[in-house]
């Protein structure tokens with residue numbers, strides 16, 4: 179039996195635009211998916227996901243496909259992504275007939291912009307390859323996990339979520355160019371509306387707008403400009419050191435700008451906007467949605483208790499928590 183865990187992430191800047199080759203800066207946060215894998219002799223795959231921040235369920239499936247009546251998004255999370263991860267494992271270990279019992283536990287809300295699917299895929303690949311006696315380095319896990327996301331998201335995915343979860347810390351992704359970067363520990367506050375968005379649909383919506391209107395394409399490009407500006411700021415602020423208030427103020431301003439551009443691209447929602455405004459009015463340096471949008475989480479920067487307290491009274495917000503930068507990416511437990 180082998181267990182691996184991998185962190186979720188927030189986007190400091192750049193979601194959606196990263197799908198079109200603009201840079202993005204996601205940061206891994208200390209909320210992890212933990213996957214335990216045990217090889218089984220009959221070549222079947224059994225996925226047990228009792229703790230995904232959703233009502234738990236168990237599904238057993240083989241050649242005939244899954245037979246369970248659960249919401250599509252939930253089923254996809256536990257089957258399509260894990261199924262894809264196991265296909266990668268069979269390929270990596272040259273073991274096409276390998277079967278597994280897979281148990282998933284996660285404290286990352288599903289489909290809420292915190293990279294739950296990437297973390298589950300990354301941890302599944304690491305745990306199952308170890309179970310077969312194959313050690314992959316985190317970059318190879320990231321590459322294989324990306325292939326899974328690409329497939330599940332109909333060819334529309336960036337490397338950002340999977341690379342960040344595999345490597346940990348802050349990363350910069352621009353097309354195929356993925357690297358870890360030095361970043362200071364930032365005072366992230368996360369607000370969660372209890373919902374989720376459909377990444378595939380949201381990405382497709384931005385693609386359509388971008389094809390229909392030049393100004394939508396310009397909006398995507400403007401997100402890239404915001405990211406480049408933010409990246410310069412981070413580089414100047416010396417990674418690892420405590421960041422000073424001037425830098426937080428400017429980072430926050432750039433996050434606000436990014437949120438406005440994402441809002442214009444139609445990927446925000448009433449509850450995300452409500453949480454963003456509550457955070458700003460409570461004194462956050464800045465706030466934006468994180469991930470695909472449509473519902474789920476916002477991320478704000480605030481060292482004081484103001485944003486946390488205000489979000490805990492905000493009707494649109496179901497849960498609020500602080501998130502530390504996760505310096506470690508995927509790891510065997």
Ligand code: MEV
Pocket residue numbers: 192193194195196197291293334335336337338339377381469470
């Ligand atoms: C989803 O977490 C982030 C998006 O940019 C899609 C992707 O990068 O694959 C919306």
